[in-house]
Amino acid sequence: MFLTNRDTVELAEWRQGLHRMPELSGQEKGTAQAVRAMLAAAGADRVLSGLGGHGVAAVFHGTAPGPTVMFRAELDGLPIQEISDAPHRSNAPGRSHACGHDGHMAMLAALARGFGRQRPQRGRVVLLFQPAEEDGTGAAAVIADPAFGAIRPDLAFACHNMPGLPLGAVALAEGPANCASAGMRIVLSGRTAHASAPETGLSPMAAMARLMPALTALGGGAWLAPDFAMVTVTHAALGEACFGVAPGRAEVWCTLRSLNDAQMRRLRAEAEALARQAAADGGLGIEIGYQDVFDHCENAPEAVAHLRRALEAEGIPHGPHGLPLRASEDFGRFGQLAPSAMFLLGAGEDRPSLHNPDYDFPDELIAIGARVFMRTARDILGSAATGATAHATPAPAPEEPA
Structure with missing residues (x-):
């Protein structure tokens, strides 16, 4: 010794x-x-x-x-x-x-x-x-x-x-x-409105509600298989903590995870496509960013x-x-x-x-x-x-x- x-x-x-x-x-x-x-x-x-x-x-x-x-x-x-x-x-x-x-x-x-x-x-x-x-x-x-x-x-x-x-x-x-992973931040932008007249604004609520389960559904593949993928929603925020304002902005944070870097590239592309489609269907603006990015x-x-x-x-x-x-x-x-x-x-x-x-x-x-x-x-x-x-x-x- x-x-x-x-x-x-x-x-x-x-x-x-x-x-x-x-x-x-x-x-x-x-x-x-x-x-x-x-x-x-x-x-x-x-x-x-x-x-x-x-x-x-x-x-x-x-x-x-x-x-x-x-x-x-x-x-x-x-x-x-x-x-x-x-x-x-x-x-x-x-x-x-x-x-x-x-x-x-x-x-x-x-x-x-x-x-x-x-x-x-x-x-x-x-x-x-x-x-x-x-x-x-x-x-x-x-x-x-x-x-x-x-x-x-x-x-x-x-x-x-x-x-x-x-x-x-x-x-x-x-x-x-160790798996590859990436923290994905999605921002959906619409337009606020008075809570009594939500039709005068553009709420991201419906797009956000559809997007979260769609993202988690991207996960799949047997553990240890090259196509293994996992998406975990870690944070979500809609509008402000206020009863008088219909929301005009939403954020969804999720962690993407895969067994290798090639699968991570595919997973990121699929998650981005889902998010952009949700924004387009709702007539919303969108921003996508990443942090806490790890190669496998x-x-x-x-x-x-x-x-x-x-x-x-x-x-x-x-x-x-x-x-x-x-x-x-x-x-x-x-x-x-x-x-x-x-x-x-x-x-x-x-x-x-x-x-x-x-x-x-x-x-x-x-x-x-x-x-x-x-x-x-x-x-x-x-x-x-x-x-x-x-x-x-x-x-x-x-x-x-x-």
Whole structure:
């Protein structure tokens, strides 16, 4: 085990410190600062900051040429009020780390300590702390950042904690791991009128009432089949909260979901056609917009094979365990650049679900996830001789703005 007992205690304390200060997507300035300080103390060879917003990356160089292996964690929390009696509960009103990203960061902090003491034999390790995963914008912003080209990976790996799985068990499988999804916002515009004379206006009520069930009916296809699709209406608003005015405007929000990106393109086209037809039939104006857009996440066979070897070497039980997930994950973008894979790490069968207000990442998982990542990196890149590139007293890494 590359972590000492002291490391284990300090990493849990560091994770709990992050838990107290959750920041939302695109606002992770304080979290990024804490990450940079940790990486400097660990002795990273290079630290890049400002990647795609508040993203941070650390590089640990081997002594010989070789591939670049990237491990990714997320910086952001959620707009959820935490319900907890834990001493490390969130100090930020209305915000919490209810998805466990604080724990993912702690796993990479463990890797930073390990590689700070003993570099890989060849190639390089990149530890990426990605911003804005929760709204689907962060990975694309990091990839679009010109500075990312210097650390572009040949292989990429990630982990997500998963309540419902036994503590420490792993779910891993080749192929689709997470669905594609897109938040669709439809605005129907008519003309208000006095409630006593609705015929003098143009109400979107009928169009809205027909549109919502028509959208959900687009869902279909067997789960795990390439044609799987799901549409969930998540919000609807008609007119103003007023008895004297017949409505002139309506909004419908829905989440589109599919097993792969090709089916998502078809689903978006079908949903847009329905919405435009409903507007045309009612003589209404229409606006369509999208946010929270996620590509599907694909586990490449090559990357999965590396993780499986690491799991077996570490004696960690693993299997497909319900993969792929309907939920989406921003990590899929990196799979378009290099073979990549994400595994799910069981947080316990009786633990609250992700995004629940009382969810808290189990500190026991920090060492387990870090062991899998370290074994994966060492199997691919080798391990430099102890002391050859170790830093007894790490010098602060040079920090480079992106």
